[in-house]
Amino acid sequence: MKTALILVDLQNDFLPGGALGVPGGDAVIPVANALMDSFDVVAATQDWHPADHGSFAANHAGAQVGDLAELGGLPQVLWPVHCMQDTPGAAFAPELNAARIAAVFPKGTDVAIDSYSGFQDNGGRRQTGLADYLQAQGVTDVAVMGLATDYCVKATAIDAVAAGFRVTLVTDGCRGVDLADGDVERALAAMVAAGVRLTDSKQLLEKGLKP
Template identity: 45%
Template sequence: MNHDAALILVDVQPDFMPGGALACHEGDAIVPGIDQLLRHRLFRQTVATQDWHPRGHVSFASMHAGTQAFQQTPLYGHPQTLWPDHCVQNTPGATLHPGIDWSQADLILRKGNRPDVDSYSAFRENHGPDGNRPSTGLAGWLRERGVSEVYAAGLARDVCVLWTVQDALALGFRAHVIWDLTRPVTPESDAATRAALEESGIGIVQSAELHD
């Protein structure tokens, strides 16, 4: 066991997989590896995040007249990508993927449940009307449990996983992405994602390395 590290599994939900409302490229391919990683219990704590939007969420393109999904629009002074309606509370696409034994998780953190604020990172929501990024409380929860290092997997590599590890680093944790257990919205983003991680000093690892 890695005694001071936590595994953060970001938004492993059907809506982010092929056939889902906001499908990531090959998103379902990570499910068996994540389930296997959980069973090995290599981490002090395991956290799963769950995108959990109310109907009519501000990030949905359907709420902005004359726009299309994946366009950007200004919101509270920052660019907001408009998404297809996805991970709506209490819909099948918002569940945690049934191919993973989630009983192994120590904490399930729902995010994006404020109608007027989007939420990519496990640690902080996006900018709100007051210009701040509200905390989810995860950093304090991990610190109280002796965690100083995080490994992130899940969806999407270029959005919520990336924001999660960037925030982890900014909040004082050592941070890594388990590259083979993430997938992007689109693979065209991978070079920019990898460059952003390397520039920040965030580790890029493969799941096989964790079992050694």
């Protein structure tokens, strides 16, 4: 068994005070740092949007953040401008031990479709290369953590199952947006229904990932 830790979007704009700050998001950084040495591979996803990305409310006349629109033929929540390419907001959190990350997979780079999952865009039309990378490393089991539980973490964990990995969610290593009350709870239920196992960092450090 070879294991990987997938860090989802641990970027400045998703931390408190950022353009799309997730409440309590900064609390997951120490969890990531503590877990890294327990895994054979550490990979990270990175929201990496062009300035004219279609998920930004500012790019839709008269739209407000939180409105529901359509992008790439799919329903799309409109967000504030965030994680623009080559800006400080798109950089990894300074407290994150980024030197331990073996590979980074940008997502959300196509203006015409969003990409919550670290594996593919929301329409499943273009892969990021994460699945191929993990398979090439011989990884069979992955743990997923990061921001935000009800969007990019959920999509990444569910797609990891679909890609054939055994998947564990590190619950204390995630925080959610909860745009609608109950979104985080529904996201956790959806992950479990897809075959994702739930645990926390303490149990992982004590027992590791077991089939």
